[in-house]
Amino acid sequence: MPAALRQVAAGLSGPAARLFDQAAAALESGRGITGGEGWTRALEAYYPASALRPEDAAALRLLGSSLGASDRQEQVKHLNLCRERLAHLEGQAQDHAGRYGRVWGYGGFLTGLLVVLVLF
């Protein structure tokens, strides 16, 4: 999982790369930390300074609870569900100021994570 997160981060730039990098670092450094906990830690550190709305963060938080915790088939299902949720939120965001437009990108990032998880 840390390797997958790093690989996704390497393919990104800007704040989103930090989210994936921090999640990887949390898993690499902590003893007894699950994938979901590492992801949530990184998200909580990243979220206050980001343009994410609470509902965006909630969708990403929900993803954390399943990250790395099931077989490939289930992982793909969870990632797709999260992507669909983010796409829906993106639609909402596009009705608002351009500030929320950044949410759009997360659906794409999750595609990256999905591809990495399937290949690893």
Next chain:
Amino acid sequence: MVREVGRVEAWPEVLSAFPRGLAALLETAAAGFPGPLEEIRLRQGRPLMLVGAGRDLAVTPAGRLSSDLAQAYRPTAEDLGRTVQLLAQNSLYAWEDEIRQGFLTLPGGHRAGLVGRAVLERGEVRTLKQVGGVSLRLARQVRGAAGVLLERLARAFPGPRPPSLLLFSPPQAGKTTVLRDLVRQVSEGSPTLGWRGLKVGLVDERSELAASFGGVPQLDVGPRTDVLDACPKAQGLMMLIRSMSPDLVATDEIGRPEDSLALQEALGAGVVVAATAHGGSLEDLARRPALRQLLGLGAFQAAVLLGRSRGPGTVEAVWDLRKGAERIDLGEAAGQPPGAGSQRPDRPAHGGELSPAAGRTGGSALRPAVAGDRDRLRIHPVARGLAPGGSRAQRSGGAAV
């Protein structure tokens, strides 16, 4: 010298496979465990236990050991769920094949057995869900574990190479530990035994022998050993023979029909075979079709029964299968478990180490070694593929006549 590695040094990596609360309990409890720790047992809603030295003890919520199971900490569903995630390094999706087989291998070669609810797909197990039990077996590399055995084999089977042999025992008697050390020593070579270092091909289907992680053996299996990790035995044996020109091939836990065919192929190619199998006696082995076939074909020159009479890895008996099944007297050096701690400093061993043979005497089944002194075993028809019954005493090798 006999050195046991991979237990104390590996403890941090073992603990990191548990959630913090559980890890703290286990660390405290293990420090007071009387004897070498072999297993950690988690069963949801039932006592958390440490196993080793022929006993199991419960771990209390304060991290103390107790023989009173009522005092034990009882792992929750969350404990189990988190443990499984951590065992899989948060990548359960990457361990599907292993989980299908019911185990995960950790860095360092520790193996976690899993039980839970099987999810089927087209009649086959796709994965396990709701894991309700974890048994973490701690891998131990015991340098010198095969020392006595190799010494006796070299004496009984003179020549430039060891004989093809089958190590067998009931579960948890040290087969893997002894085979791993045998592979290491054969790979390194031994001037004392008159063996140069040989090329060894190791098929490590369960990643227990070499404990490969990321393709690199974590345990020492010798400088001339090529490891096929996580590869089905039969297929792996054929691949190694075709591609790596081994002098000896080794693999763990044979018993399926395809294993028998692959081993016959190896023997036909002039390759020495070292393998292990589950079984408490030669009769047990002969009841299994694939092994009966191999024994009947004379595939193995020697059969070695391991046991726990003096701890895991005790060499209980060795049979020469070339002329029926003759029991080879091992002398007083036999029966010493690997890693028992006592040593015979006057006995040179392989790779600059001392053999695990000890100066211990005692043990009624053991007598001073006499060259050529063999007992004819009542069960010699085993080598011809028969499967007589045999008493308990016979099965234990104690009925030599």
